[in-house]
Each structure stands twice: as structure tokens, then as C-alpha cells.
Amino acid sequence: MTILAVGTALVLAGCGPADDDAAPTGTSSAVPSFAPDAPTGYDPCTDIPQSVLDSENLRSKDKKDANASGGVKWRGCMWAQPDGYVPTIRTTNLTVNMVRDKKFADTREYAIGGRRAISTRQVEEHLNAVCTINVEMKGGSLEFFLSNPPSNRKTGQLDTCALAKTLAEKVVPTMPATV
Numbered sequence: 001m002t003i004l005a006v007g008t009a010l011v012l013a014g015c016g017p018a019d020d021d022a023a024p025t026g027t028s029s030a031v032p033s034f035a036p037d038a039p040t041g042y043d044p045c046t047d048i049p050q051s052v053l054d055s056e057n058l059r060s061k062d063k064k065d066a067n068a069s070g071g072v073k074w075r076g077c078m079w080a081q082p083d084g085y086v087p088t089i090r091t092t093n094l095t096v097n098m099v100r101d102k103k104f105a106d107t108r109e110y111a112i113g114g115r116r117a118i119s120t121r122q123v124e125e126h127l128n129a130v131c132t133i134n135v136e137m138k139g140g141s142l143e144f145f146l147s148n149p150p151s152n153r154k155t156g157q158l159d160t161c162a163l164a165k166t167l168a169e170k171v172v173p174t175m176p177a178t179v
């Protein structure tokens with residue numbers, strides 16, 4: 001769980017909308033504009049079908065809402081796979097474009113369920129053990145943050161971004177097309 005806590009802290013700092021020292025000027029395009037809240041219409045805590053959670057052996061749901069400076073918001077939950085990875089799935093007002101613009105390590109773009117998606121490795125100290133995938137939604141994205149330390153007996157030797165993509169490919173089709 002330490003990696004998850006460190007990763008969340010870095011993601012909060014890394015995806016902030018602007019440097020704290022930078023003063024916004026008028027309508028400058030240098031300061032990203034995003035929705036005032038995380039998207040609604042899909043609640044990962046209640047809308048992911050139990051059959052999807054069971055297929056990945058995800059247990060122990062825990063609410064994991066968060067807010068960061070600059071108005072960035074996350075709304076969702078974290079689960080655990082016994083002896084395996086720990087995913088946090090949340091809606092956020094960060095867009096796929098905003099994540100791309102941060103130029104994180106190992107950035108890859110593709111489509112999941114007909115939606116634009118981007119995977120990144122945002123935690124420099126644990127590049128192989130942590131992966132984030134953001135899937136486009138109206139007003140932001142659905143974020144899959146996976147922590148998968150090598151010490152996990154079941155999944156520790158598997159690629160964390162491949163695990164995140166497999167999970168996202170199961171979850172995203174359950175989202176309404178209107179969100």
C-alpha cells in the first residue's frame with residue numbers, strides 16, 4: 001500500500017493544472033481549463049458490475065475521493081486483489097489531453113471501448129510497479145491507477161500497464177455512451 005500512497009501523492013502533484021509559482025494572466029491558454037468537478041453519470045464504486053470485479057478477483061472496496069490544488073478532483077474507489085495488484089478507479093476532471101501534455105514516462109495512446117485512452121507511468125520511483133490509464137469521458141476521464149509491486153505473488157511479475165489495460169477493457173464497456 002506504500003506505493004499506492006506515494007503514487008497518489010505524486011499523481012496529485014504531477015497532474016495539477018499549473019505551477020504554483022505561475023501567475024495566470026487573463027485568458028492565457030497556458031493555464032489548462034477543465035470542468036469544475038469530476039464527471040458524473042458513471043460511479044465506479046457502484047456502476048462496475050460485480051461480474052467484472054469477480055473476473056479480476058477484486059475485493060475490499062474502499063472509497064477514495066480526492067481533491068488537489070488548482071481544482072483537480074477524483075471520485076471513486078479502490079479495491080484489492082489478494083496477493084495481486086491494487087486498482088483505484090475514479091472519475092476525474094483531468095482530460096486525456098491534459099495527461100498527454102504532462103509528458104509522463106512510457107506514454108501510450110490507444111482506444112478502449114471506442115474511447116480515447118492514454119496510459120502513463122507517473123511514479124518515477126516505481127515505473128514498473130505503477131501505471132495509470134485515463135479513458136475519455138465528457139468533462140474529464142475515467143482513471144485506472146494500478147499499484148503492482150514485484151513482491152505481489154500473483155501479479156508482481158506481470159506488466160502493470162498490461163494489467164491496467166485488461167481491467168479497463170472490462171470496465172469501459174459498462175459505461176453509458178452518454179458520459
